[in-house]
Amino acid sequence: MAISCSVDRDTPSSIMAISLFALIRTSTPSEMLQQSCSAAQTGLEILRTRLLPSTVIRSACTGTLQLKEPLNFWCGGRVKPSTKDARPSEPVYEPATGRVLCEMFPCGPAEVEQAVQSAQSAFKTWSQMSGMERGRVMLEAARIIREQREEIANMEVINNGKSIFEARIDIDIAWQCIEYYAGIAGTLAGQHVQLPGGSFAYTRREPLGVCVGIGAWNYPFQIAAWKSAPALACGNAMVFKPSPMTPVTAVILAEIYAQAGVPEGLFNVVQGSAETGSLLCLHPGVAKVSFTGSVPTGIKIMEMSAKHVKPVTLELGGKSPLIIFSDCSLENAVNGALMANFLSQGEVCCNGTRVFVQRDILEPFLEEVVKKTRGIKIGDPLQEGTRMGALISKPHLDRVLGFVRQAKQQGATVLCGGEPYVSEDPKLKSGYFMSPCVLSNCTDEMTCVKEEIFGPVMSVLPFDTEEEVLQRANNTTFGLASGVFTRDVSRAHRMAAKLQAGTCFVNTYNASPVEMPFGGYKMSGFGRENGTVTVEYYSQLKTVIMEMGDVESPF
Ligand SMILES: NC(=O)c1ccc[n+]([C@@H]2O[C@H](COP(=O)([O-])OP(=O)(O)OC[C@H]3O[C@@H](n4cnc5c(N)ncnc54)[C@H](O)[C@@H]3O)[C@@H](O)[C@H]2O)c1
Numbered sequence: 088m089a090i091s092c093s094v095d096r097d098t099p100s101s102i103m104a105i106s107l108f109a110l111i112r113t114s115t116p117s118e119m120l121q122q123s124c125s126a127a128q129t130g131l132e133i134l135r136t137r138l139l140p141s142t143v144i145r146s147a148c149t150g151t152l153q154l155k156e157p158l159n160f161w162c163g164g165r166v167k168p169s170t171k172d173a174r175p176s177e178p179v180y181e182p183a184t185g186r187v188l189c190e191m192f193p194c195g196p197a198e199v200e201q202a203v204q205s206a207q208s209a210f211k212t213w214s215q216m217s218g219m220e221r222g223r224v225m226l227e228a229a230r231i232i233r234e235q236r237e238e239i240a241n242m243e244v245i246n247n248g249k250s251i252f253e254a255r256i257d258i259d260i261a262w263q264c265i266e267y268y269a270g271i272a273g274t275l276a277g278q279h280v281q282l283p284g285g286s287f288a289y290t291r292r293e294p295l296g297v298c299v300g301i302g303a304w305n306y307p308f309q310i311a312a313w314k315s316a317p318a319l320a321c322g323n324a325m326v327f328k329p330s331p332m333t334p335v336t337a338v339i340l341a342e343i344y345a346q347a348g349v350p351e352g353l354f355n356v357v358q359g360s361a362e363t364g365s366l367l368c369l370h371p372g373v374a375k376v377s378f379t380g381s382v383p384t385g386i387k388i389m390e391m392s393a394k395h396v397k398p399v400t401l402e403l404g405g406k407s408p409l410i411i412f413s414d415c416s417l418e419n420a421v422n423g424a425l426m427a428n429f430l431s432q433g434e435v436c437c438n439g440t441r442v443f444v445q446r447d448i449l450e451p452f453l454e455e456v457v458k459k460t461r462g463i464k465i466g467d468p469l470q471e472g473t474r475m476g477a478l479i480s481k482p483h484l485d486r487v488l489g490f491v492r493q494a495k496q497q498g499a500t501v502l503c504g505g506e507p508y509v510s511e512d513p514k515l516k517s518g519y520f521m522s523p524c525v526l527s528n529c530t531d532e533m534t535c536v537k538e539e540i541f542g543p544v545m546s547v548l549p550f551d552t553e554e555e556v557l558q559r560a561n562n563t564t565f566g567l568a569s570g571v572f573t574r575d576v577s578r579a580h581r582m583a584a585k586l587q588a589g590t591c592f593v594n595t596y597n598a599s600p601v602e603m604p605f606g607g608y609k610m611s612g613f614g615r616e617n618g619t620v621t622v623e624y625y626s627q628l629k630t631v632i633m634e635m636g637d638v639e640s641p642f
């Protein structure tokens with residue numbers, strides 16, 4: 088650890104102006120290679136950086152980091168913001184402290200054009216490589232992520248607010264995803280079909296071209312990996328737009344791909360909000376849009392993509408049911424309910440926030456779940472013992488607290504939490520923390536039971552019979568995930584078959600193996616991420632028909 092946390096603890100009022108480049112580059116800024124992009128004449132300064140070996144800073148402290156480096160990335164390097172026609176920068180906050188971490192410069196039409204051109208240029212090379220060749224480069228990217236796991240996880244924590252414990256898992260899932268699709272790249276193949284008279288036909292699995300990825304803020308690095316890994320494995324290039332609230336780690340992924348040896352411009356990052364995202368969706372040079380975010384934005388993405396008949400993948404929100412039968416292991420069910428509600432401060436799309444509990448075990452369930460929820464350690468997300476960090480922003484925190492207030496007004500009982508959490512640590516006093524909340528006496532009509540809260544709020548609802556709970560669980564426009572706790576195997580399969588959701592967790596919740604497809608039913612979206620099926624969403628099939636004889640014509 089070249090600069091340790093103790094430096095800051097000794098001088099708590101000082102801000103260590105550590106640059107992100109200091110974390111990941113091998114040279115000083117003056118030594119940095121600065122080139123103009125050969126792919127697109129950007130007229131902007133492209134800064135090519137390389138990741139540091141493990142002797143560099145392994146961690147930064149909460150409340151110390153300031154990032155100065157450009158966050159846009161194309162033509163193989165970070166791109167300095169334009170001096171003319173620049174859009175005003177937007178502050179990016181560190182959720183645990185409320186401090187400004189960096190400034191994000193949104194991309195306008197000119198920058199989006201450059202990024203798309205950069206991707207188009209790289210696509211020409213990448214799409215002509217064999218799957219094995221592509222897979223080898225991706226394996227190297229996965230290896231670098233493993234090597235830089237701690238640095239990337241720290242960055243994720245500082246930018247997103249989740250605990251370091253969880254961020255490490257997110258980074259692991261990201262490299263596993265890239266490794267998985269690296270393996271699949273070499274297996275991509277068409278089909279050969281014999282036709283009459285010695286003629287034959289075959290299919291070619293071809294890439295789509297430049298794919299756009301648009302991400303949400305809850306899993307910034309993981310979402311960038313989930314979209315880029317299958318896209319790149321299939322031979323596509325990508326322009327990725329992270330959420331404006333979490334712009335930091337997608338750029339690190341871009342640097343890692345570059346260091347691993349992808350062609351310059353293969354994976355690009357453009358920063359910005361709705362305007363930048365719209366420019367990407369409407370760009371005629373973009374072949375596909377993969378979106379993760381809310382339902383209302385997903386609808387707009389689909390509308391915009393329709394203009395050029397672009398295929399879309401939509402990973403949207405949810406209000407998933409978790410159904411706990413009285414024949415379950417109560418201890419596992421309580422742990423499952425916590426996993427289903429309080430990971431990443433409850434900011435998880437597939438969370439099982441409608442917890443249906445069979446009436447005869449309602450009381451012991453509530454007693455245990457409240458006891459364990461009260462024991463969740465909230466605090467500095469970079470501390471090892473912390474299990475709940477800060478929510479993403481002050482407006483989002485206020486919104487989540489508003490849902491709790493409204494639930495009380497509508498008759499729910501707050502059994503624990505649901506309050507702003509103020510840490511004794513002075514540096515966290517302006518952070519966006521709240522205590523995890525369990526609501527009882529909920530009914531299906533309450534807002535807290537119907538709407539996605541995207542915060543640490545669990546609504547508990549009693550039920551009596553299997554038929555009744557199935558009907559209530561499916562009575563929603565969402566369909567992302569579902570969960571069942573029972574020891575009855577037949578019932579488990581019956582429920583899994585009848586629940587209208589893209590995933591059903593049985594006697595667990597929020598497990599996320601990269602081998603398994605993830606995605607929604609109903610308004611939670613369509614298309615899938617992870618698993619072999621995702622190849623279908625990032626490639627197209629061409630049929631080639633070969634006549635070996637003469638052409639028989641009726642004319
Ligand atoms: N199903 C999944 O895999 C999944 C995963 C994570 C989050 N989510 C969902 O995401 C939501 C929370 O994330 P959020 O608040 O960032 O969502 P959001 O819809 O506000 O934004 C998502 C992304 O879309 C961009 N965007 C916003 N308006 C746009 C427009 N008009 N055109 C193009 N891009 C636009 C944003 O800048 C951001 O990058 C929740 O509903 C959650 O359930 C779903």
Ligand SMILES: C[N+](C)(C)CCCC=O
Binds near residue numbers: 305435436437597
């Ligand atoms: C990795 N999890 C926990 C399954 C979350 C997937 C992304 C949803 O927000």
